[in-house]
Amino acid sequence: MTLPWIVLITYILTSIVFITYLMTRKSFLVSLSRLLYVCCTVLHLLVIVLAWHKIHHLPLTSPPQAMNMIIFLASLVFMPLVWRRSTIVLGAFFLPVATCILAFLLPSQSLLLSSAIGSYRYLYPLHTLSVVIGEALFVVAFVTSLVYLIHERIIMRGSLHTPISGLPALMLLDKILYASLSLGFIAITVGMIFGGLWATALEIQIGSIAPKVTAGGVMWAVFALSLHQRFAIGWKGSRTAIITLIGFCLMLVLFFGIRWAYPHAHGIGLL
């Protein structure tokens, strides 16, 4: 059995343990789920390091590699949250999503494909890494928004007698959501600046990357609007959560849709 398969099986097992904990609240599952979570992250890191070693550069030159990195970074961000008793159940919402995505990525050989990066190599990793960090934080924001809306619905209906009702308090979720959105927004902004510099350095025509730039700009504007409304008129809670969900869907459209509709949206056949 190869390492990617072991990682995938560990993710599946960890997801099952987290969901079982969410449904049953058995105390002994807390330590087990944390232990499995650490195993998942360490094994996932090993996969990335081995891919890096094999292709001789950071595995961030294709959509599968970027998606793999996003999931790994999101796992890292979730680590302290899983360690807190009050937020451990967030793992039960994140891990199934992560496992489904990894099920498509890990068994294939796409993580080991190397692409030509061109000149100004330092700008490329800065651009991709910033964007990927931002997108990983948006994954965290997406999961938190989902849990926020579910918990708010439970509170509104007064269904506090189900095991699933023991979700983190709304204000705590709002804090996590705000932190991940703000940091994600900063990372995306930095990534876009580096992307602009990189495109300028390679003298890529704006026309050839217009779809990607336009879609990225729209997504950036949605998150900017969300943060602005929070500061300006106090859009806390459900409205921020809904905007985050919309923003996240937009991010998925960007990631897959633009790539499908415009295969050379980056102008040089990368991401």
Next chain:
Amino acid sequence: MNRICCLSMNHKRASVDILEQFRVNPEDMLPFMQNGSEIYALNTCNRTEVYWINIDDSTIVEMLSHITGIENKLILELSEVFRGREAVEHLFVVAAGLDSLVIGEPQILGQIKDAYRAAVASATSSTLMNKVLHRTFRTAKRIRTETDIGRYPVSIASEAVELATHIFGDIKKSKALIIGAGDMASIAGKRLKERGSTNLSVINRTHKRACDLAAELGGIPKPFDCLMDELTLSDIVICSTGSSDPIISNPIMENVMRARRNSPIILIDIALPRDIDPDVGRLYNCYLYDIDSLKSIVNRHITSRELQAEKAREIIEYELGVLGKWFTSLDANTTIKDLFNLMEDTIEHLLSDMNVSEQEREKMEQSLRLSLKRLLHRPVSFLKEHPSVKHIDTVRRIFQLDENNQDRHKRQ
């Protein structure tokens, strides 16, 4: 387990007046204790229960009548008597809160523990009662941890606080406002204080009553004119005034939400008629609960507790089995001891009829003891390996051990 009995007088049969009168302390029962007897008494606001071992029922009723001043006949009429397994099962059921007015309420276990401490201090509880009570604590603890019987609140005030914790998490950091100074407001304020709320204000039209309640809850009284300002600053609002018209209307709350920049607020309206306009619940980040919605949540929790009671009864059944085995093994040991007593009595009886020298007597005694020990070896081994009630009973009847015990007591 057959030796334990229970007399229970509770809210189901007796009036509050009688229950207030029917209270017993371990010290009062000391003069009625006999050799090898044990008594344990439990007094709560809803019940008085007496558990005893190795005492006649008539002595117990006589004792209770003497201590409480209630006639024997009335005591028997208003109470239930449980024997053996049923008595222990009843104690387990009571400790788990399954027989309480509010199913699953946790206070009863604390009261049982306090009563046990008092019984141990006054030496009315000994080996058997101690074993039964320790098993009771274990059973109650298992029920609380393995079922959801006590997980969700079943009082309106507790439910309101529970909802607030779902929104704000640790309510110690949240500011609470109580509008009104009636009983319901006071109970809700106490629940908030129990959960650690320290930043609490009280507003009432009659400022003196607000001051009184604030002093009771450790909060700050505020004049009624400050209502808008306090609503703007508070996260948890509990409203329970006697006003016939809503005191918090939709326009007021719109202004408040604007002033607090849509920061979430939970409004608990436990007044009848309502103090808060129902439309307020539609405002963004305003979580409004009135008495009807709270009652419906509480009713769902009561139903949930009733369902959990089934699981609790399975745990009780298991723990009764474990305790039953312990009692049976104890009975087996007693039977083995009685068998050897019978052997000694037989040897003594046989030798007393013989006219022989002291030396010959010693030799005969040794050989008789050896023969009888060999004879008893098989039934004793069998009892140790299969200590069931049926086998113990058969051995006792075959060897007439109870009759022999009675003869021994008479001789002594």
